[in-house]
Amino acid sequence: xxxxxxxxxxxxxxxxxxxxxxxxxxxxxxxxxxxxxxxxxxxxxxxxxxxxxxxxxxxxxxxxxxxxxxxxxxxxxxxxxxxxxxxxxxxxxxxxxxxxxxxxxxxxxxxxxxxxxxxxxxxxxxxxxxxxxxxxxxxxxxxxxxxxxxxxxxxxxxxxxxxxxxxxxxxxxxxxxxxxxxxxxxxxxxxxxxxxxxxxxxxxxxxxxxxxxxxxxxxxxxxxxxxxxxxxxxxxxxxxxxxxxxxxxxxxxxxxxxxxxxxxxxxxxxxxxxxxxxxxxxxxxxxxxxxxxxxxxxxxxxxxxxxxxxxxxxxxxxxxxxxxxxxxxxx
Ligand code: NCD
Numbered sequence: 581x582x583x584x585x586x587x588x589x590x591x592x593x594x595x596x597x598x599x600x601x602x603x604x605x606x607x608x609x610x611x612x613x614x615x616x617x618x619x620x621x622x623x624x625x626x627x628x629x630x631x632x633x634x635x636x637x638x639x640x641x642x643x644x645x646x647x648x649x650x651x652x653x654x655x656x657x658x659x660x661x662x663x664x665x666x667x668x669x670x671x672x673x674x675x676x677x678x679x680x681x682x683x684x685x686x687x688x689x690x691x692x693x694x695x696x697x698x699x700x701x702x703x704x705x706x707x708x709x710x711x712x713x714x715x716x717x718x719x720x721x722x723x724x725x726x727x728x729x730x731x732x733x734x735x736x737x738x739x740x741x742x743x744x745x746x747x748x749x750x751x752x753x754x755x756x757x758x759x760x761x762x763x764x765x766x767x768x769x770x771x772x773x774x775x776x777x778x779x780x781x782x783x784x785x786x787x788x789x790x791x792x793x794x795x796x797x798x799x800x801x802x803x804x805x806x807x808x809x810x811x812x813x814x815x816x817x818x819x820x821x822x823x824x825x826x827x828x829x830x831x832x833x834x835x836x837x838x839x840x841x842x843x844x845x846x847x848x849x850x851x852x853x854x855x856x857x858x859x860x861x862x863x864x865x866x867x868x869x870x871x872x873x874x875x876x877x878x879x880x881x882x883x884x885x886x887x888x889x890x891x892x893x894x895x896x897x898x899x900x901x902x903x904x905x906x907x908x909x910x911x
Contacts, residue, residue: 606909609721610729613739613775618782625747627902627911628895635898640670643910647673650704652696653731654687654711655836659871659893660731660741664708667900671910676704694723701726706907709733727907735769735837741870742775744899748892749827752866756780762788762821764851765831765876767797772870773831777801786811788821792847795833818851822860828853830869830876853877858884868892 608615616624634641649668651661661679668675678700687696693711697720700707709720710731717730732738749756761780767773767789777797780787787810789797796802796814805812815821821828830853838844853867858881869877869889881887905911 604909604911605903605906606911607727608907609717609724609727610739610903610907611717611721612730612737613742613779615739616743616779621743621746621779621782624743624899624902624906625750627905628747628898631898631901631905635670635901640672642672643905644668644671644673644908647706647908648676648704649673649904650676650700650707651679651731652700652707652709653679654709654716655732657710657731659896660710660738661708663893663896664729664731664900664904666897667904670897671901671905673904676700693720697723697728706904729903729907732771734771735774735834736771737775738771738870739775740900740903741772741896742779743903744892744896745772745776745829745868745870746779747899748868748888748895749866751895752888752891753826753864757784759783759826760786760788760821760824761827761829762790762818762825763797763829763831764790764818764821764853766795766833767791767831768795769834769837770831773797773829774801776829777805781805781808781810786813788812788825789814790816790818790821790851792816792850794843795847818853818857819860822857823862825865826862828861828865828867830867830873832869832872832874832876849875851876853881855880855884858886861886 649664651664653661657679665675665677693716697707701724704726706727706729707724708729708731709717711717712734714734714736716733717728721728730737730739753759763773777787787805833844833848835844852875865886866888867881867886871889871893
């Protein structure tokens with residue numbers, strides 16, 4: 581994992597007033613889940629509920645008419661880019677999509693991230709950025725005078741995914757406190773795991789982490805959870821948690837983050853959720869996955885009512901509608 585090392589023109593955080601709670605996220609960047617306390621989460625979730633009603637009643641609204649979103653993706657994406665585009669369009673706004681291969685933009689001519697950002701902000705009101713390097717969204721936000729939303733910075737964070745994941749847990753099980761949440765797969769490079777774990781640490785939950793040794797949750801994050809006195813345990817087998825978990829959060833092994841492909845080959849097929857395994861799970865257990873899946877959940881699990889991953893996808897659009905409205909001050 582490398583830190584993004586680019587010169588900074590100015591640091592908006594420096595000298596800024598302490599992060600006071602505001603109901604409105606107007607004008608704010610969304611860089612990390614650390615920005616969200618339970619009150620802010622509650623606010624976004626309530627707005628997401630309203631967005632669902634609006635979409636179900638009339639397909640959308642004109643809340644963001646005249647506003648422009650730039651989607652700038654330096655890494656592949658299906659759900660995150662499509663849901664941001666759908667969210668913006670359902671609220672009457674429009675999109676500059678630089679999602680189908682940044683190689684066709686001036687990035688391929690060697691343009692730096694700061695210059696790309698300072699160009700795109702001339703045309704738009706908000707930028708959603710996915711980039712392979714940890715810290716890239718923060719660098720972009722330091723240069724931009726409009727809100728920047730982190731849609732994944734390498735193996736760092738993926739805050740909007742974590743918001744929709746937490747929202748899905750709340751929607752499926754009508755509670756978060758008191759649950760046992762088990763995360764399975766690539767806990768080292770899986771940015772969705774990092775962000776969701778941090779959000780969950782604000783709740784009274786027990787956390788179980790199932791991975792091969794080389795893909796354990798980063799030690800700094802594990803220590804943070806332990807320092808907070810949370811009930812956390814690590815293991816290697818899904819069988820250790822299948823009977824007790826309320827949520828099974830399954831993830832893909834992040835092939836693109838490996839430098840040693842032999843290591844990837846050793847761990848790539850370790851986990852598969854099957855109907856046989858599901859028979860041992862609680863009747864109200866929920867299976868989630870940020871997707872894409874590449875073999876971790878057998879297709880025959882999809883028919884199980886506990887398989888929530890496509891409902892999770894839809895929730896992503898409502899959460900992103902709520903976030904766009906909030907950062908653009910139309911809350
Ligand atoms: C995830 C990501 O990009 O981090 N996908 C997503 O945004 N839904 C998970 C992954 O790629 O494995």
